[in-house]
Amino acid sequence: MQIFSGIQEIRGVLRDLRAGLSMPHGTVGFVPTMGALHAGHRSLVQTARAHCNIVVVSIFVNPTQFGPNEDFNRYPRTLEDDLRMLEAEGVDLLFTPDVETMYPTGATTFVEAGGIGDRLDGASRPGHFRGVATVVAKLFHIVQPDLAFFGQKDAAQVAVLRRMVRDLNFPLELVVCPTVCEPDGLAMSSRNRYLSPEERAQALVLSRALQAAQASAARGERRAFALRQLMRNVLCREPAVRVDYIAVVDPDTLLPVEDIRSGALLAIAAFVGKTRLIDNVLLSPAS
Numbered sequence: 001m002q003i004f005s006g007i008q009e010i011r012g013v014l015r016d017l018r019a020g021l022s023m024p025h026g027t028v029g030f031v032p033t034m035g036a037l038h039a040g041h042r043s044l045v046q047t048a049r050a051h052c053n054i055v056v057v058s059i060f061v062n063p064t065q066f067g068p069n070e071d072f073n074r075y076p077r078t079l080e081d082d083l084r085m086l087e088a089e090g091v092d093l094l095f096t097p098d099v100e101t102m103y104p105t106g107a108t109t110f111v112e113a114g115g116i117g118d119r120l121d122g123a124s125r126p127g128h129f130r131g132v133a134t135v136v137a138k139l140f141h142i143v144q145p146d147l148a149f150f151g152q153k154d155a156a157q158v159a160v161l162r163r164m165v166r167d168l169n170f171p172l173e174l175v176v177c178p179t180v181c182e183p184d185g186l187a188m189s190s191r192n193r194y195l196s197p198e199e200r201a202q203a204l205v206l207s208r209a210l211q212a213a214q215a216s217a218a219r220g221e222r223r224a225f226a227l228r229q230l231m232r233n234v235l236c237r238e239p240a241v242r243v244d245y246i247a248v249v250d251p252d253t254l255l256p257v258e259d260i261r262s263g264a265l266l267a268i269a270a271f272v273g274k275t276r277l278i279d280n281v282l283l284s285p286a287s
Helices: 007-019 039-051 079-088 128-143 152-167 190-194 197-202 204-218 224-235
Strands: 002-004 028-033 054-059 093-095 147-151 173-177 241-249 264-272 275-283
Touching: 002 007, 007 028, 007 054, 007 093, 007 128, 028 039, 028 128, 039 054, 039 079, 039 147, 039 173, 054 079, 054 128, 093 128, 128 152, 147 152, 152 173, 152 264, 152 275, 190 275, 197 204, 204 224, 204 241, 204 264, 204 275, 224 241, 224 264
Parallel strands: 002 093, 028 054, 028 147, 054 093, 147 173
Antiparallel strands: 241 264, 264 275
């Protein structure tokens, strides 16, 4: 695995590697991350490895997607462990830029996510998706992948980035991979390491709420308000958990739906102690 922190260096190596690929069969796969890697990231890398000739991963804790009172400074940074995981998974190139590289002094250009960027996490974290869209656009421009891999856990982010790829005509495909969960159902997240043992147990209420709503939908419930209320009732059983949002929305637009016959995204964000966690379930259209 080759490691680069400079833009021109990784661009040059990628240019040389592409020249040796047999197109159109040769593909570059990209997995952008903020580090503190876990089994969910490993799954993304493994999927990229299975489908692509060249696999590129980035590690960059992006300051512009954190609000002033959020956890940028304490966000877990575990580079040595991350390197071992990526090396073991056969990653070809790792890009680890610093903030000055990604945001040169005086930089004033950002990607606005429009209306979709103000929904779900965008409503709770103003400016969050502006920062996400900006840094991912920069990374896409640097790496120029054919395929980019993201996790379903970040469903709102996926919707924002799909819109950005379409609107800005990026010549790539977003590949969305299933959420990877702990054996007890907690969605994998770098922030899970913030949780105390007691909070870790409380956090399981998110997956229980989603599973209850999913089961109700499977039994024939089609009304979005009924599914929202069911999730709220389950979450209320853990009074220490503070709900941020409970949503039943169109997975592409993130706008609320009245019923789920055409499919829907069930999404929850909640604070467990000081840690904000998200999880979701994607419902297929009713047959």
